[in-house]
Amino acid sequence: MANIKDRIKIEMLSTGDEVLYGQIIDTNAAWLSDFLFQEGIIITSRHTVGDNLSTLIDTLQERSLQNDILIVNGGLGPTSDDLSAQAAALANNESLVLHEEWLKSLERYFLNRGRAMPASNIKQAMLPQSATLIDNPIGTACGFKMKVNNCLLFFTPGVPSEFKQMIKNEILPEIKLNYPLTDSKLCYRLTTMGRTESDLAQEIDAILEIPENITIGYRAAMPIIELKATGPESQRSEMDKLWQQIKSIVNANLLYEGVLNELDESGLAHVVSKLLHDKNQSVVIIEQQSAGIISYQLLEADAPVIKSEIVPLLLDDPSSYFTKLLKEQGANIAIGIINFQEKNSQFTLIIATLKKVLHFNLKYIGRSQSKRTQQQVLAAIALDGLRRYLLDMPIIGANVWLEVME
């Protein structure tokens, strides 16, 4: 009888100089880990190498000895630096053979677009002898699977839409066949603003008894901290109890619970957008130092934004500027952060309606940050201010990085 291993090792192997040298961000890696996690499958590791044939061959050999399943991404294009199929063949001492079936698909693909197939694309129909083709209904790079050193390798295209479709439709079902039934994972998340990661962690470690098998993780994207508890489905009642305790600890800084959009980069904007729609309020936005980030996040969250302005210079009379734009555009609320002063990190948050203009002189007292981070912090303060305004809460919440001036 076969020996069932307690943990299947699945690695993603990302290929390409532009990924190794960080010229592009490996969004496929992020997506894959998250997608498989939701399906109860845990990626154990990720490995990245460049476009070098001998390195690729060595890596396929070595990583196939270390893993049960290897998902290889990239290197299936038509150009001379796309080497995955060739490396796979050489790693297994095989030759490349022409897959007539895929060649026909390629010719059809170009015909449908009113073009002849460029000769360079023939390469995309050449697969290692032992490989089985995996269909790509939306692109020219087919995938394939094969065994090397008893590890199951899936080769996938680098284009994100093609990669995702192939993983969902073709590869996930195969992985499930090879993956033992496991206790599926529960994952609870919440998002806070205004405290540091170590400060939160220390309070939680000190007060709570965290059961074994349950892990608490933190993710900081200044000034937002996401807190996550992960544990087995079988410990749901312990998880629920712990989660209530955690929520009471973070209560003053809680922005929202759960995940609001795929990568959760602008969850706060989604919360604000929903509040604006629910309360039937429209906004105009005025930005300076944040250079459009508040507007971009709210627009992407489909908030009722009537108009947005970026005014690079300091405003002499901000209150009347806000009120004027509010009237001109017939909006309910004007919101913005303006007049940021480099020398002392002071700035003004304004939330204006036709009835009143709320005006806060604030000072950022956290450690110095990159300009981009500083912009993210200002945008988050504005969005949180608007959230609090809409919820009838004090506009400035508990926040270790902010001092209220005057």
Add this chain to the structure above:
Amino acid sequence: MANIKDRIKIEMLSTGDEVLYGQIIDTNAAWLSDFLFQEGIIITSRHTVGDNLSTLIDTLQERSLQNDILIVNGGLGPTSDDLSAQAAALANNESLVLHEEWLKSLERYFLNRGRAMPASNIKQAMLPQSATLIDNPIGTACGFKMKVNNCLLFFTPGVPSEFKQMIKNEILPEIKLNYPLTDSKLCYRLTTMGRTESDLAQEIDAILEIPENITIGYRAAMPIIELKATGPESQRSEMDKLWQQIKSIVNANLLYEGVLNELDESGLAHVVSKLLHDKNQSVVIIEQQSAGIISYQLLEADAPVIKSEIVPLLLDDPSSYFTKLLKEQGANIAIGIINFQEKNSQFTLIIATLKKVLHFNLKYIGRSQSKRTQQQVLAAIALDGLRRYLLDMPIIGANVWLEVME
């Protein structure tokens, strides 16, 4: 006599659930590869694992057998999911010992900030017995180095500013001591817009004889394609000759040569900003579908932007809207892309001065893209239009994705 290996293997080991599961982007990895490349040192691979003690121990063992130098990043913080020092000690069968020297630094760090050191930070002064401390003058996580299986391991903090400073000041000099003198690399780059990667690659492969040791790489960030030739310093004359030939092939689509900013994400905006300053022209920007991306890129490139507006709704009379803003703000040029229609991907590019309003009805004819990519494409078309306007070139260049309407 020692046997000198022809290639030193250097791997970066990124740790952390949030990196493995793609919740944060591994910007340290991108930065490190690029920084070392500029110094003539090539990272051979990158490996990523999560915050699991036994996986970390196994990985340190295994990767130290495969490499000469391992740069480990992350897991040095004060919280319970920071496990790097503990894993390093266990991988080498050592215990953790308190470094009094670093404990004093920590106490000083907190004292200077008017706080007592939280107890959880003591952990950051516990290092494996054989480790040598590496100073971190700006944070609480010291680095350290040690040998495992004859591989030299450097442990570094995850906070980007601390990581970069430690690599530059402490680790680079040590790597150089361990790295054989190599022929340093030449890397030429140029950036194009309006052709696809495979189209460019096919023409170049067909026309040019690429010498061995010289590699041509492509990086596509829709709609921008960067082309890069890399080869040894000793082949400079072949490189120069090849580069001239490549430039004559891409000429109609060339945006600029070289690297304009660190990650080159908005090189085009930097080109436009420089032209605006050189010609003493100021701009106002009006955006709709691009939701502020044109403005953000130009502002970040320090362009003379007087004001920027994002108008979510279609404009009835765009010409007069642009002219009005131009006059009100006393700018020289009003630029923007507006009235994007989802149903047919048509939109209008306007470049207006007080003398004339240039008005182009365009249609995007590339394949369908994510909304973010679509926004990037529109922003690039606007920026390239402005660049061409400032250079007295036809506003719409050779572009396989664009059709001029009417």
